[in-house]
Amino acid sequence: xxxxxxxxxxxxxxxxxxxxxxxxxxxxxxxxxxxxxxxxxxxxxxxxxxxxxxxxxxxxxxxxxxxxxxxxxxxxxxxxxxxxxx
Numbered sequence: 001x002x003x004x005x006x007x008x009x010x011x012x013x014x015x016x017x018x019x020x021x022x023x024x025x026x027x028x029x030x031x032x033x034x035x036x037x038x039x040x041x042x043x044x045x046x047x048x049x050x051x052x053x054x055x056x057x058x059x060x061x062x063x064x065x066x067x068x069x070x071x072x073x074x075x076x077x078x079x080x081x082x083x084x085x086x
Contacts, residue, residue, distance in 0.1 A: 003049060012045040012067075021066035042067050 006085075007013045021085045024031065045067040050058060064070040 002059055005051060006048065010044070012041050012048075014043050014072045015045050015067050017068075019067055028048075040079065 004013070004016075007016060015038065020042055021035060023035050027035075049067065049070065060077075061070045061073060064073060
């Protein structure tokens with residue numbers, strides 16, 4: 001919840017929900033610039049996450065390429081724990 005709120009405040013949450021858009025065939029320069037901006041947002045979001053989690057967990061997600069894949073992986077892994085708490 002803390003990371004979700006933090007990323008929303010930084011306006012990076014769409015990276016988690018949508019991911020980085022794939023460039024269209026024949027994309028123009030403006031579209032390519034937008035995609036590069038999204039890639040930078042993804043790197044920043046991953047940096048915030050990496051700084052905030054324990055090394056043991058970090059080791060399990062280092063091979064993930066985007067924040068969305070990291071988030072989805074962690075959500076899947078730890079969602080069961082949340083259900084058990086309820």
